[in-house]
Amino acid sequence: LFRSDAVAACLTIASLVPILSARLDAQGLRTLFDEVELPIASLLAAMELHGMRVDAGVLAALSGRYAERLAELESEIHALAGHPFSIASPIQLRAVLFDELGLPVVKRGKTGASTDAEVLEELAPHHPLPRLLLEHRKFAKLKSTYADSLPLLVEPSTGCVHTTLNQTVAATGRLSSSDPN
Numbered sequence: 001l002f003r004s005d006a007v008a009a010c011l012t013i014a015s016l017v018p019i020l021s022a023r024l025d026a027q028g029l030r031t032l033f034d035e036v037e038l039p040i041a042s043l044l045a046a047m048e049l050h051g052m053r054v055d056a057g058v059l060a061a062l063s064g065r066y067a068e069r070l071a072e073l074e075s076e077i078h079a080l081a082g083h084p085f086s087i088a089s090p091i092q093l094r095a096v097l098f099d100e101l102g103l104p105v106v107k108r109g110k111t112g113a114s115t116d117a118e119v120l121e122e123l124a125p126h127h128p129l130p131r132l133l134l135e136h137r138k139f140a141k142l143k144s145t146y147a148d149s150l151p152l153l154v155e156p157s158t159g160c161v162h163t164t165l166n167q168t169v170a171a172t173g174r175l176s177s178s179d180p181n
Contacts, residue, residue: 069139076132
C-alpha cells in the first residue's frame with residue numbers, strides 16, 4: 001500500500017469502532033468481546049510471531065516408516081487383487097473392486113461407481129481389499145501432508161512454522177490455520 005492508502009485504511013477502520021462497539025453493546029456481547037475474544041487475539045498473534053517448532057528429524061523418520069508401510073500395503077493390495085494396478089487410479093480401482101472382485105456398487109458418481117472412503121468402509125466387511133485401501137490412503141495422507149510437507153514450511157531462521165491462526169473461521173469454535181494450513 002502507498003502511505004495514503006494505509007492512512008485511508010486506518011481511518012476507515014477507526015470510523016467503524018463506534019458503530020461496531022454499539023452493536024456489541026446492543027447484542028449483549030461486550031463482555032465476551034472484552035474478556036474472551038480480545039485476549040485470545042493477542043495470544044494468537046504471539047503464537048503466530050513465535051511460531052511452532054518442528055522437529056524435521058522426527059518427521060523424516062516418520063516419512064521413512066510411512067513409506068515402508070505404504071510399500072507393504074501396496075504388495076498386500078496387489079496380492080489380493082491378483083495383479084499390480086495403480087492404487088491411485090479410480091478407473092483401475094473400480095475395475096478391480098467391481099468388475100474383477102464383483103463387489104457391490106454402493107454409490108455412483110459422474111464418472112461411474114464411486115471408490116470414496118465412505119464406499120470403501122461399506123465394502124470392507126465383504127472383502128479385505130477395501131480395508132487395506134483405506135489404510136493405504138491414511139498413510140499416504142499422513143506422509144504427504146505432514147511428514148514430507150511440514151519440514152519444507154519451516155522458517156530456517158527460527159526453526160518454526162509460522163502460520164496464521166483463525167479464531168472465527170471454524171463453526172465449531174476451534175482454531176484453524178492458514179498459510180500454511
